Amino acid sequence: MYSAITNFYNRRKDKRMKVNITETVLRDANQSLIATRLPYEKFEGALSLLDKAGYYSLECWGGATFDSCLRYLDEDPWERLRKIKKVCKNTKLQMLLRGQNILGYKHYPDDIVREFIKHAADCGMDIIRIFDALNDMRNIQVAMDQTKKSGLHASGAICYTISPIHTLEKNVQTARELRDMGADSICIKDMAGIMSPKEAYDLVKAIKAEVDLPVVVHTHSTTGLGSMTLLKAVEAGADTIDTAISCFSNGTSQTPTESLVYALEQFGYETGVDQKITKEINDYFKPIQDEYLKSGLLDPVVMTTSTEALLYQIPGGMLSNLVAQLKAQKALDKLEDVLAETPRVREDLGYPPLVTPMSQMVGVQATANVLTGERYKNVSKEVVAYLRGEYGRAPGTVNPDLVKKILGDEEPMTGRYADTLEPAFQKAKEELGSIARSDEDVLSYVAFPQVAEKFFKAREEKENRNVKYTIREID
Ligand code: CO
Numbered sequence: 047m048y049s050a051i052t053n054f055y056n057r058r059k060d061k062r063m064k065v066n067i068t069e070t071v072l073r074d075a076n077q078s079l080i081a082t083r084l085p086y087e088k089f090e091g092a093l094s095l096l097d098k099a100g101y102y103s104l105e106c107w108g109g110a111t112f113d114s115c116l117r118y119l120d121e122d123p124w125e126r127l128r129k130i131k132k133v134c135k136n137t138k139l140q141m142l143l144r145g146q147n148i149l150g151y152k153h154y155p156d157d158i159v160r161e162f163i164k165h166a167a168d169c170g171m172d173i174i175r176i177f178d179a180l181n182d183m184r185n186i187q188v189a190m191d192q193t194k195k196s197g198l199h200a201s202g203a204i205c206y207t208i209s210p211i212h213t214l215e216k217n218v219q220t221a222r223e224l225r226d227m228g229a230d231s232i233c234i235k236d237m238a239g240i241m242s243p244k245e246a247y248d249l250v251k252a253i254k255a256e257v258d259l260p261v262v263v264h265t266h267s268t269t270g271l272g273s274m275t276l277l278k279a280v281e282a283g284a285d286t287i288d289t290a291i292s293c294f295s296n297g298t299s300q301t302p303t304e305s306l307v308y309a310l311e312q313f314g315y316e317t318g319v320d321q322k323i324t325k326e327i328n329d330y331f332k333p334i335q336d337e338y339l340k341s342g343l344l345d346p347v348v349m350t351t352s353t354e355a356l357l358y359q360i361p362g363g364m365l366s367n368l369v370a371q372l373k374a375q376k377a378l379d380k381l382e383d384v385l386a387e388t389p390r391v392r393e394d395l396g397y398p399p400l401v402t403p404m405s406q407m408v409g410v411q412a413t414a415n416v417l418t419g420e421r422y423k424n425v426s427k428e429v430v431a432y433l434r435g436e437y438g439r440a441p442g443t444v445n446p447d448l449v450k451k452i453l454g455d456e457e458p459m460t461g462r463y464a465d466t467l468e469p470a471f472q473k474a475k476e477e478l479g480s481i482a483r484s485d486e487d488v489l490s491y492v493a494f495p496q497v498a499e500k501f502f503k504a505r506e507e508k509e510n511r512n513v514k515y516t517i518r519e520i521d
Pocket of ligand 1: 074236237264265266
């Protein structure tokens with residue numbers, strides 16, 4: 047035993063093994079802690095530091111950033127990406143893409159998925175991480191194909207969840223399918239922070255043994271397992287891990303970059319990250335953290351550890367949604383009943399991973415089942431669409447009695463939902479006419495019609511104001 051351990055460390059000393067670090071402060075940390083409200087001008091001053099810190103990549107776009115730019119920050123998301131690229135010339139830029147949902151909450155036609163990725167590539171994207179909420183590979187296929195055709199790195203993600211059917215073998219099978227589809231790396235994406243160190247170790251080992259691709263591990267600190275889970279994942283051979291600069295880390299965000307780099311370097315791993323520069327990056331973001339704490343946008347509660355997710359096997363964010371829902375209906379005393387009903391609804395739906403939009407669907411249904419006193423008396427239109435097969439294939443078997451009750455004689459669709467959608471890009475372009483100044487505007491519009499329209503209007507008004515102001519200056 048002793049010699050095995052010394053051999054392990056000696057081997058590390060001979061040949062320092064490389065572990066890549068992806069910094070998430072601009073995307074996931076921003077999204078998980080402050081509802082994606084970080085505007086470009088606030089992080090602009092840190093970009094050159096982020097670029098020279100030695101990160102493998104900067105996760106800086108995708109997820110909720112696109113919607114948030116248009117909806118709350120009055121920013122053109124495409125412009126943001128181009129501006130980041132202008133400064134960050136040495137570090138790969140990375141985004142998160144929700145497969146056929148792109149950056150929204152419903153399925154888009156294939157031509158939109160392809161155009162979107164082409165334009166992201168033109169604006170400077172290097173790595174696209176692609177996932178589907180149900181791990182239905184048909185919803186990843188087109189995005190993966192276009193990512194490769196655009197010459198970018200396609201990282202295929204497995205949504206990690208715990209259920210009787212999500213076995214180690216099933217996850218390894220998903221990894222094989224992603225490889226066969228052309229993925230350049232496999233990402234284990236643990237949205238809820240429920241993957242334990244042991245589960246991470248076993249899964250990374252199993253994938254590495256079967257699939258000859260780099261493995262990326264993404265988790266959250268929510269339940270307090272994050273750092274342990276990443277350390278064991280690296281020990282099992284993970285090539286890349288996601289972390290967040292310390293003042294924007296922990297809680298619902300990622301584990302702290304500096305601590306992971308410090309610990310890994312001691313074990314003989316080479317991260318390439320310069321600890322003096324990460325100190326400067328943290329110094330830069332600290333006053334911003336203070337500002338968000340003061341304004342209330344950063345709630346200290348989200349930075350603490352919440353272990354309920356381990357007990358109930360549901361994400362922390364979903365639990366707080368359930369509590370809020372019940373409070374609003376003055377039925378908080380029913381919480382235990384709803385928590386008992388949640389896994390039953392999930393089972394009826396064929397064990398979907400509890401990630402957006404499935405977490406909301408399951409939670410709302412469980413609440414309705416308890417509060418009405420009759421299971422599936424009220425069913426949301428999203429659950430009906432899900433039962434029809436419009437979100438893709440359920441991971442497990444959907445309760446046939448439920449399908450019969452809701453759909454009657456209607457047969458659920460077995461094909462790919464996006465195949466039923468007409469191409470939409472040209473049509474939207476013609477419809478918009480001169481309101482859209484570029485193809486990128488057209489894509490923003492197709493993704494979020496009302497929000498984009500409001501944004502275009504505000505942009506126009508702002509420019510008119512500036513013109514008047516300039517004229518007055520001349521006078
Ligand atoms: Co995440």
